[in-house]
Amino acid sequence: MSELLQFLFSGLTVGAVYALVALGFTIIYNASDVVNFAQGEFVMLGGMLTVFTYAAGLPLPLAALIAVLVTAGVGVALNKLAIEPARGAPVVSLIIITIGASIFLRGGAQVLFGKQIHRFPSFSGDTPFRIGGATILPQSLWVFAGGIAIFIGLYLFFTRTLTGKAVLATSNNRLAAQLVGINTNWVMTLSFALSAGIGALAGVLITPITNTSYDVGIALALKGFAAAMLGGMGNPKGALAGGLLLGVIEAMTAGYLSSQYKDAAAFIVILLVLFIMPQGLFGAKQTERV
Amino acid sequence: MSALLSVEGLGISFGGLRAVHDVSFAVKPGEILSVIGPNGAGKTTLFNMISGVYRPGAGRVMLNGEDVTAMRPDLLARRGMSRTFQNLQIFQNMTVLENAIAGFHLTESGSLMADLLRLPASRARARTAREGAMRLLERVGLERAAETDAGNLSYGRLKRLEIARALALDPKVLLLDEPAAGCNAVETEEIDHMIAEVAASGVAILLVEHDMKMVMRISSHIVVLDHGEKIAEGDPATVSRDPKVIAAYLGAEAGEETDA
Secondary structure, eight states, rough: OOOHHHHHHHHHHHHHHHHHHHHHHHHHHHHHHHOOHHHHHHHHHHHHHHHHHHHOOOOOHHHHHHHHHHHHHHHHHIIIIIIIGGGTSSSHHHHHHHHHHHHHHHHHHHHOOOOOOOOOOOTTOOOOOEETTTEEOOOHHHHHHHHHHHHHHHHHHHOOOOOHHHHHHHHHHHHHHHTTTOOOHHHHHHHHHHHHHHHHHHHHHHHHHHHHHEEEEEEEHHHHHHHHHOOOOOHHHHHHHHHHHHHHHHHHIIIIIOOOGHHHHHHHHHHHHOOOOOOTTOOOOOOOOO | OOOOOEEEEEEEEEEEEEEEEEEEEEEEEEEEEEESSSSTTSSHHHHHTTTTTTTOSSEEEEETTOOOTOOOOHHHHHTTTTEOTTTOOTTTBHHHHHHHHHHHHHHHHHHHHHHHHHHHHHHHHHHHHHHHHHHHHHHHTGGGGGTGGGEEEEEEEEHHHHHHHHHHHHOEEEEEEEEETTHHHHHHHHHHHHHHHHHHOEEEEEOOSHHHHHHHHOOOEEEEEEEEEEEEOHHHHHHOOOOOOOOHHHHHHHHHHOOO
């Protein structure tokens, strides 16, 4: 029993990070139909930039804030320099551009930060709490809290604010949104900033547990993508559920089967989703109006 | 009174096809200018150039004395131009009411923080937009469908919803692309009255419509396009007698017969 609980805790922790990556996918996908494969690099940049600003002597919260803001800036640059000039190109081309951007960012990070593994200390110590025979790190609680805060923040943003509604309107019908006076270029920029910032925050939260290096983004992007597919691409609730579920599936696979198969779990999930329910758990059924 | 919207020598080609060539006209406040012509004459293409969807190959569009050629639709909306589409641009995933409320986007803007905290000012703005949207839905006869998903509406009703949303922007210039398409005789007459009413309030209206009875009834001025070029222009009576117009619609022979 305590073993199961332990797996559940570690699964939910890593799942919360997958959920945040999946949320990042969701935001950009909704605004532009593009699946942004540089999403994992945003997570890497978040952790990495915190490592170096922290090492430069800044207090950790400030270092984290700078990392999130700089990464959001990178997201905006990606949109302005690579996506916007290709406006009108088929979505597949845009997706390939994001794969290129991801390779570029990874290469840049390798040159800038080196190939070593980096880390910074946990936010509030490493003394684990004991719950029902299992242990949980204080940093895991930070990951949960961060994930929940972002999810609630996004929910309020999209349901209450005019800007949030403008993003939803743009995702629903770009031309109609322009007709009512919504600046859809600004909506795109905002989506990339938001998505990159959320990715960076995920990186900041998880790095004390998993450490970071220039190439952690690939695996995270894949897992986040699997989570978003599982939940239903484009649905924020689906991203959350898909992320947590995938994290738990992975942890259970690692615990009860073999940790060697841990990474296979995500791929099997993608395959099963595509075979059995391509629209995902929460995805809308596609119907064409005739 | 000077023209609110004027189009000067507008033209565009797609590949080798000259879709619209050297078209000029002007609309004054309160006027209804109809653009007519056989299918494929370039009417919708002309609309798309005026409203910033296509970039014109030649000529310019002046709105209120400002050159707005190839300006983005959202910037045109801010300057008082609003339009509807022949093939509908509706937010399918929203309700009818939400679609109409979206039309108030520009007047509803406030601070992000006020929205998040649901401050009274932000709630008041939302209420104003909702009430305004509801009034517009009543005006187009959709008030009872307010909570329906827009995707479930018939084509004729979606056309009216699109008109309501366009009016929500409180436009100075309104472009209507076949507003009566898919509507029955009664509905057409209602739309008729509505357009006349909107024009009477000082809005310049540019209309593309196939229902000739409607066009002849409400237009103050008509521009006739054929093969992308303006072949005639004038008040309804003049245009309907113009042999070139009759020829374009009925074929050359019929035109000659009328001449005789």
